[in-house]
Amino acid sequence: AGPVTAAAIILTDNLILEEINDSKQLSIKKRSLLKKYIESNSSLFAFHHLDNNEIDEINILNASIKAMQLSISKLQTEPDFIIVDGNKFKPYKEIPHQCIIKGDSKYLSIAAASIIAKTYRDEYMDQIHEEFPMYNWKKNKGYPTKEHRAAILEYGPCKYHRKTFRLLPEQLKLDL
Secondary structure (H helix, E strand, O other), rough: OOEEEEEEEEEOOOOOOOOOOOHHOHHHHHEEEHHHHHHHHHHOOEEEEOOOOHHHHHHHHHHHHHHHHHHHOOOOOOOOOOEEEEOOOOOOOOOOOOEEHHHHHHHHHHHHHHOOOOOOOHHHHHHHHHHHHHHHHHHHOOOHHHHHHHHHHHHHHHHHHHOOOOOOOOOOOOOO
């Protein structure tokens, strides 16, 4: 459920901190502290949410790439070179780029961008939790946990669910 969120950052020399790492490897508290540090030590960052309806229209990969490109377009300074976490990206303007698998554990700028993206997406999910608390998005952030799937089974999907995703595991039936 929810948007795909991407972030772009151009590092400044004063943004050096060994604790910056792949956002998935960090606790919520550590991510929050690092987000504040990154934002206060770099004015060259941006993020973009692409909502679940657009994900359903163009698929998650294209939506992720589009969110990345929209994040880059929001930067106050255009980058000379783009490094991307993962193995897929589409050219943006005439700027050369390189895809790096597991880049968020290899490059400080990708790790910092992943922290920005993850914390802003989590904040978004916390906000929509207030509207639909039965899905407990404050806890599962829209990922298909057993609890989240049980809520979908009981209440059905809502306007924030990605309709092209399998929301519930397939149930096999026997015709007797």
